[in-house]
Amino acid sequence: MAYDFSPRWMNPELEAFQTSVEKFLDQEMLPQDEAARAQGHVGHDLWRRAGELGMLCTDIPAEFGGGDGDFRHEAVIYEAMACRGLTGLNNSVHSIVAHYLLNHGTQEQKEFYLPQLCAGQMVGAIAMTEPGGGSDLQSIKTRAIKKDNSYVLNGSKTFISNGFLSELMLVVAKTDPTQRARGVSIFLVDTRELKGFSVGKLLKKVGMKAQDTAELFFDDVVLPENALLGGAEGQGFYQLMGDLPYERLIIADNAMGAMIGAYHETVNYVQGREAFGKKVVEFQNTKFKLAEIAATIRVARAFMDRCIEDYLSGKLDTETASMAKLWMTEQQCNVIDECVQLHGGYGYMEEYLIGRMYADARVQRIYGGTNEIMKEVISRKL
Ligand SMILES: Cc1cc2nc3c(=O)[nH]c(=O)nc-3n(C[C@H](O)[C@H](O)[C@H](O)COP(=O)(O)OP(=O)(O)OC[C@H]3O[C@@H](n4cnc5c(N)ncnc54)[C@H](O)[C@@H]3O)c2cc1C
Numbered sequence: 001m002a003y004d005f006s007p008r009w010m011n012p013e014l015e016a017f018q019t020s021v022e023k024f025l026d027q028e029m030l031p032q033d034e035a036a037r038a039q040g041h042v043g044h045d046l047w048r049r050a051g052e053l054g055m056l057c058t059d060i061p062a063e064f065g066g067g068d069g070d071f072r073h074e075a076v077i078y079e080a081m082a083c084r085g086l087t088g089l090n091n092s093v094h095s096i097v098a099h100y101l102l103n104h105g106t107q108e109q110k111e112f113y114l115p116q117l118c119a120g121q122m123v124g125a126i127a128m129t130e131p132g133g134g135s136d137l138q139s140i141k142t143r144a145i146k147k148d149n150s151y152v153l154n155g156s157k158t159f160i161s162n163g164f165l166s167e168l169m170l171v172v173a174k175t176d177p178t179q180r181a182r183g184v185s186i187f188l189v190d191t192r193e194l195k196g197f198s199v200g201k202l203l204k205k206v207g208m209k210a211q212d213t214a215e216l217f218f219d220d221v222v223l224p225e226n227a228l229l230g231g232a233e234g235q236g237f238y239q240l241m242g243d244l245p246y247e248r249l250i251i252a253d254n255a256m257g258a259m260i261g262a263y264h265e266t267v268n269y270v271q272g273r274e275a276f277g278k279k280v281v282e283f284q285n286t287k288f289k290l291a292e293i294a295a296t297i298r299v300a301r302a303f304m305d306r307c308i309e310d311y312l313s314g315k316l317d318t319e320t321a322s323m324a325k326l327w328m329t330e331q332q333c334n335v336i337d338e339c340v341q342l343h344g345g346y347g348y349m350e351e352y353l354i355g356r357m358y359a360d361a362r363v364q365r366i367y368g369g370t371n372e373i374m375k376e377v378i379s380r381k382l
Contacts, residue, residue, distance in 0.1 A: 002267045003294045005260045008305050009072050017069075018076045024053055029086055033210055040202040041164050041212035042088035044123070051120020056091055057098045064102070065115035071246075071311055075253050082257025083264075085353045087360055088210030092250045093161045097124030097170055099246055100186065104230045104239045109188060113168055122190075125166035127157040127216055128240070134159070135373055137172065138180040138237065142218065144173040144187060151175075151228070153187065153196075153221040159367075163214030164202055167192050171218070172240070175233045184236035186229040189221070196221040207359030244369075245321035249311055251368045252324035255332035256304045258357055259297050265353050266290065266339040273344075286342060293335050300331055319378050326374035329364040336361050 010018075028049060029042075036042045050056050058073035060066025067073060074095060081089070098117045101110055116122040130140055142155025153173060157163075169189040176183035191197055200215030229239060267290060270281040280286055307324045310316040340347035340358050349355050365371045 002264060003297070005263075005297050005301050007072075007075070007301065007308070009308060014072055014076055017073060018080065020053070021055060021077050021080050024050070024055060025080055025084060025086060029081075029089065030084065033086060033088065036088040036210035040204075040209065042210060044165060046089060047120040047123050047165065049120070050089060050091070051118060056120050057095060057114070057118040059095070060098050060102060060114060060118055064110055065118035066098070067118075071249070071308055074250070075256075075308060078250060078253045079257030079260065082254045083261030085258075085261065085356050085360060086210070087208040090161045090211050092247075092254065093126060094124040095250065096243065096247050097126055097168065099243055100126070100170055100229065100239065101188075103243060104186075104235070105188075106226070106231050108226065109229070113188065117168065122167040123162050123165045124168050124170075125160055125162040126170040126172075127160045127163070128172045129157060129159050131156060131158050131215075135370060137240065138184065140172060140174060140184070142171065142173040143177065144175050144185060144223070146175070146233075149225045151187065151223045151225070153189070153218045153223055155218050157216040157218075159203065160214055160216055161367075162212060163216055164199055164212035169216070170229065172236055179234070181237040182234045184240075185233050186236040186239055187223055187227045188229055189223065189227065194221060205363070207356065207362060209356075241318070244318050245311065245316045247368055248318075248321040248325035248374075249307055249316065251364060252304060252307065252321075252328035255328035255361075255364055256300060258332050258361060259293075259300060259335045262336045262339040262354060262357050263290070263293055263297060265357075266293075266342050269343055269346075269354070280342070289338050289342060293338060296331055296335055300328060304328065319381050322369070322374040322377040325368060326371050326378070329361075329371065332364055333361050 054067055055077060058067035058069045059071055062068035077091060098114060101113055117124050128137055130142060132141060144151040144153050169191055171187045171189045173185060173187060174183050175185040196219045198217045200217060203213045205213055270286050271279060273280040307316055307320060336357050339354050343352065343354050346352050347354050
């Protein structure tokens with residue numbers, strides 16, 4: 001017997017979708033995960049397959065090739081993957097890219113790129129962070145200079161998720177270096193056979209080893225004028241700000257799935273492991289720790305469901321989404337740390353799911369805006 005942490009928005013249609021997602025993950029993704037962790041990426045075939053099965057861009061309208069669902073469909077996928085410690089297919093970033101296009105792209109940009117993202121024919125990435133800094137986005141150094149009917153892009157980016165496999169990159173660059181926020185623009189960069197563009201080494205991370213994270217270099221890359229997202233210069237920072245609730249909700253929901261997965265994994269483990277002639281689950285400490293974890297996940301579920309419902313009704317504000325990112329990722333790290341402890345030495349081994357979850361969890365407090373930046377955002381309204 002273990003607790004069930006199903007969301008309250010679950011319904012028969014979403015349950016059927018969850019079954020097909022789990023089938024794809026268990027039968028097609030899990031068997032490849034070890035190889036993906038060894039090479040540092042999942043390869044293009046898995047992306048194409050996910051697209052073929054309707055597992056990408058589930059909340060993008062059908063007219064652009066998407067699943068015509070909503071954030072609950074996305075959440076089903078995020079939670080199922082996080083629950084299994086599957087990090088290779090970074091569809092969070094992929095969906096974020098699709099939403100930038102949907103919310104800010106011109107009709108021509110949407111019609112051209114969205115169907116390719118939905119089908120997995122293009123893998124999406126968003127390149128904001130530079131070697132010189134990630135939190136202070138307004139001071140980025142990458143430049144896009146207008147020259148006749150094109151832009152010339154120069155600069156470098158680092159820590160870019162999906163950077164190695166990506167064919168469609170949203171690159172954040174300065175079009176006016178004399179301005180801070182107003183000088184920032186976003187470019188749609190089709191990286192296929194692009195002169196002057198190169199991907200540096202795949203970065204060796206502490207966790208999320210199946211997920212590709214790369215450095216990118218732009219050396220006099222010539223982009224057509226219509227590569228500017230939305231067609232107007234200086235809108236980049238506002239476009240970024242507008243999509244923050246969606247991005248933070250995704251990170252929070254990944255934390256939700258990871259906590260549920262860690263809980264079940266640990267309950268199973270302590271029921272089988274023996275010490276001092278009894279099962280580890282029989283120690284009062286084990287029961288109390290698991291009781292605390294179950295209570296934390298229940299509270300997290302209630303908050304998460306509320307945030308998802310607010311998002312669906314257009315009411316999720318940036319501050320609440322930042323609270324979700326902050327609190328959920330802190331809980332994720334705490335819960336998984338306790339789960340590692342209950343596994344003893346095996347919890348620290350990479351071949352154990354809980355050990356990998358421990359390493360994977362840490363970055364959740366860093367990317368998508370660090371948790372210190374979340375506190376900055378939240379404290380603006382105090
Ligand atoms: C695995 C991984 C994947 C990533 N994926 C992407 C991606 O796809 N695209 C992308 O663009 N970036 C990505 N990033 C980068 C990530 O978003 C940045 O690392 C993050 O925003 C922090 O920037 P930084 O590393 O430059 O740290 P810094 O900005 O240098 O911060 C260092 C420390 O100072 C603190 N700090 C900074 N400013 C303040 C402040 N005002 N108040 C209080 N404390 C502050 C920070 O919280 C942090 O603790 C990824 C990073 C990792 C590790």
